[in-house]
Amino acid sequence: MSGKDISRAVIRRLPRYFRYLGELKDEGVEKISSQDLSEMMHVTASQIRQDLNNFGGFGQQGYGYNVSYLYDEIGKILGLYKEHNLILVGAGNLGHALAGYMNFEKRGFYIRGIFDLNPELLGSKIRDIPIMDMKDMPEFVKENDIDIAVIAIPKAAAVSVARTLVNCGIKGIWNFSHVDLEVPPSVMVESVHLSESLMRLSYNLNNYEGNK
Amino acid sequence: MSGKDISRAVIRRLPRYFRYLGELKDEGVEKISSQDLSEMMHVTASQIRQDLNNFGGFGQQGYGYNVSYLYDEIGKILGLYKEHNLILVGAGNLGHALAGYMNFEKRGFYIRGIFDLNPELLGSKIRDIPIMDMKDMPEFVKENDIDIAVIAIPKAAAVSVARTLVNCGIKGIWNFSHVDLEVPPSVMVESVHLSESLMRLSYNLNNYEGNK
DNA sequence: TAGATTGTTAATCGATTAACAATC
DNA sequence: TAGATTGTTAATCGATTAACAATC
Numbered sequence: 246m247s248g249k250d251i252s253r254a255v256i257r258r259l260p261r262y263f264r265y266l267g268e269l270k271d272e273g274v275e276k277i278s279s280q281d282l283s284e285m286m287h288v289t290a291s292q293i294r295q296d297l298n299n300f301g302g303f304g305q306q307g308y309g310y311n312v313s314y315l316y317d318e319i320g321k322i323l324g325l326y327k328e329h330n331l332i333l334v335g336a337g338n339l340g341h342a343l344a345g346y347m348n349f350e351k352r353g354f355y356i357r358g359i360f361d362l363n364p365e366l367l368g369s370k371i372r373d374i375p376i377m378d379m380k381d382m383p384e385f386v387k388e389n390d391i392d393i394a395v396i397a398i399p400k401a402a403a404v405s406v407a408r409t410l411v412n413c414g415i416k417g418i419w420n421f422s423h424v425d426l427e428v429p430p431s432v433m434v435e436s437v438h439l440s441e442s443l444m445r446l447s448y449n450l451n452n453y454e455g456n457k
Numbered sequence: 458m459s460g461k462d463i464s465r466a467v468i469r470r471l472p473r474y475f476r477y478l479g480e481l482k483d484e485g486v487e488k489i490s491s492q493d494l495s496e497m498m499h500v501t502a503s504q505i506r507q508d509l510n511n512f513g514g515f516g517q518q519g520y521g522y523n524v525s526y527l528y529d530e531i532g533k534i535l536g537l538y539k540e541h542n543l544i545l546v547g548a549g550n551l552g553h554a555l556a557g558y559m560n561f562e563k564r565g566f567y568i569r570g571i572f573d574l575n576p577e578l579l580g581s582k583i584r585d586i587p588i589m590d591m592k593d594m595p596e597f598v599k600e601n602d603i604d605i606a607v608i609a610i611p612k613a614a615a616v617s618v619a620r621t622l623v624n625c626g627i628k629g630i631w632n633f634s635h636v637d638l639e640v641p642p643s644v645m646v647e648s649v650h651l652s653e654s655l656m657r658l659s660y661n662l663n664n665y666e667g668n669k
Numbered sequence: 670t671a672g673a674t675t676g677t678t679a680a681t682c683g684a685t686t687a688a689c690a691a692t693c
Numbered sequence: 694t695a696g697a698t699t700g701t702t703a704a705t706c707g708a709t710t711a712a713c714a715a716t717c
Contacts, residue, residue, distance in 0.1 A: 251664075252683080252684070254683090254684065254685090255684095256657060256660055256661075257657065259656070259657075259660065260650070260652070260653035260656040260657060261650075261653065263656065264635065264652075264653070278697085278698060278699085279698075279699075280698080286637075289685075289686060289687090290686095290698095291685075291686050291687065291688090292684095292685065292686075294698095294699065294700065294701085295684090295685075295686085295700090295701085297700095298699090298700060298701075302699080302700065304698075304699050304700080305692090305693060305698080305699070306691070306692045306693045306697075306698050306699040306700075307692070307693040307696070307697045307698050307699075308693065308697080308698070308699085309697085309698065309699080310699090322660065322663075323656045323659050323660045323663070324659040324660055324662060324663030324664070325656065325659060327659075327663065329659070329662075338553065338554040338555075338557035338558060339554045339558070341550065341553070341554060342550040342551045342553060342554035342555075343550075343554075345550035346550060346551070346651075348652065349652075349655060352652070352655070352656075352659075354655065354659075392662070393658070393662070416662055417658050417661070417662045419654070419655060419658055423476065425498075431665065433658060433661040433662050433665060435654055435655070435657050435658035435661065437649065437651065437654050438472070438473075439558075439649065440472070440476075440560065440561075440564070441472035441473065441476070442631070442647055442649050443561060443564070443566065443631060443647070444471070444472040444475065444535045444537065444564075445468060445469065445471075445472060445647055446605070446629050446631055446645060446647035447535050447536040447537060447539075447541070447564075447566075448468055448471065448534065448535045448536055449468075449629070449645040449647065450536060450541075450604070450605070450628055450629045450645050451534075451535070451536030451539065452463075452536070453643065453645060464707080464708070466707090466708065466709090467708095490673085490674060490675085491674075491675075492674080501709075501710060501711090502674095502710095503709075503710050503711065503712090504708090504709065504710075506674095506675065506676065506677085507676090507677085507708090507709075507710090509676095510675090510676060510677075514675080514676065516674075516675050516676080517674080517675070517716090517717060518673075518674050518675040518676080518715070518716045518717045519672070519673045519674050519675075519716070519717040520673080520674070520675085520717065521673085521674065521675080522675090672717105673716100673717085674715105674716090674717085675714105675715085675716080675717085676713105676714095676715080676716095677712100677713090677714090677715095678711105678712085678713085678714095679710105679711085679712080679713100680709105680710085680711070680712090681708100681709080681710070681711085682707105682708085682709070682710080683706105683707090683708080683709085684705100684706085684707080684708090685704105685705080685706070685707085686703105686704080686705070686706080687702105687703085687704070687705080688701100688702085688703080688704090689700105689701090689702085689703100690699105690700095690701090690702095691698105691699085691700080691701095692697100692698090692699080692700095693696105693697085693698085693699085
């Protein structure tokens with residue numbers, strides 16, 4: 246794959262295409278036109294074609310797109326057919342929920358270990374995944390070929406944990422703490438800022454004409 | 458507040474300004490210039506000034522912005538000084554985590570009730586919030602002035618629950634299920650699609666030059 | 670007053686949409 | 694072949710950045 250830069254907006258939309266195509270596939274739909282898909286997804290057909298053509302011509306004139314083929318191709322673009330070894334840092338409420346979430350494994354994301362500061366949790370397990378002491382994390386990361394860390398701890402601790410992880414050679418961080426982690430450009434950070442999401446909902450409730 | 462439309466991009470950034478200003482405030486910083494804030498946040502000073510001026514002139518020439526004042530003003534714009542009554546639908550892994558999250562109450566979002574289909578959970582509580590039967594949900598929503606529902610159930614059920622909630626007069630939905638909920642324009646939906654977030658991380662890992 | 674920094678207009682850039690020739 | 698629909702270029706729209714006059 247060459248280095249032409251795909252815009253951030255396009256990448257944001259890819260997983261949504263993938264989701265809709267997966268549903269169509271499950272329903273046994275064989276082909277779809279950009280027009281029909283655009284109506285389902287409430288976007289323009291033009292945008293769909295433009296987005297897809299960033300990655301190559303997946304369709305056929307006069308026919309449309311083969312659902313199953315396009316689904317697979319987008320999956321490949323998203324890197325979903327590769328396996329990843331993850332650790333989870335933080336076994337609090339949110340960490341527990343994420344560790345319990347089987348769905349990620351379906352896509353090749355395997356949580357191999359869980360780390361927490363709380364000594365009471367050490368030695369226990371979530372879905373057979375052991376909860377270990379934070380001080381053993383660097384060694385575990387290096388020895389188990391861990392490439393992604395899920396960070397679900399308070400922001401104060403998150404910054405230093407991220408630094409440690411970067412030093413251990415982590416490739417990606419899925420960040421749930423309320424802070425923007427600063428890492429070298431070779432380390433990918435994807436943040437889920439729940440409180441910001443809730444604030445946007447709040448804004449919209451507050452500013453919808455009918456509610457004022 | 459008049460009806461001039463604020464662009465979606467601006468609204469997306471507001472909570473982040475709020476977070477940085479909150480931190481500055483906690484550190485006792487009294488004033489900040491758009492230039493200094495821009496360096497902290499890695500955005501342009503121009504964008505900060507443009508964004509803020511959508512809502513009015515919060516700064517002062519030659520001085521900058523008063524941190525505490527600006528923080529409060531953005532909080533008001535986001536509607537964070539109003540109280541909201543919420544219900545949580547779905548007491549699974551993720552639902553549990555969300556119910557256990559005290560932080561939302563700090564911002565005026567109170568979970569008043571939890572609903573789940575699993576009969577084993579009925580009658581139990583999370584942080585003193587009772588888990589109730591799904592069939593009692595409509596009455597509860599109407600009688601307790603519930604304006605926001607948090608949906609943390611599988612997508613198959615989510616669509617019909619959302620319909621029910623809309624009929625009960627819900628104002629906003631914070632959606633964690635993997636589906637785009639279709640609701641009337643008066644109902645605000647804010648979705649957190651965790652799997653899409655993980656796919657974006659996957660894409661970035663897969664397509665970073667150094668990793669190929 | 671001189672210096673600093675905003676608020677705001679103008680210029681630029683990028684993303685979305687429209688249009689249509691290519692082609693299955 | 695005729696009809697359908699893509700791939701792609703061109704036009705439009707919106708968002709970001711730059712510049713600077715206003716003003717504290």
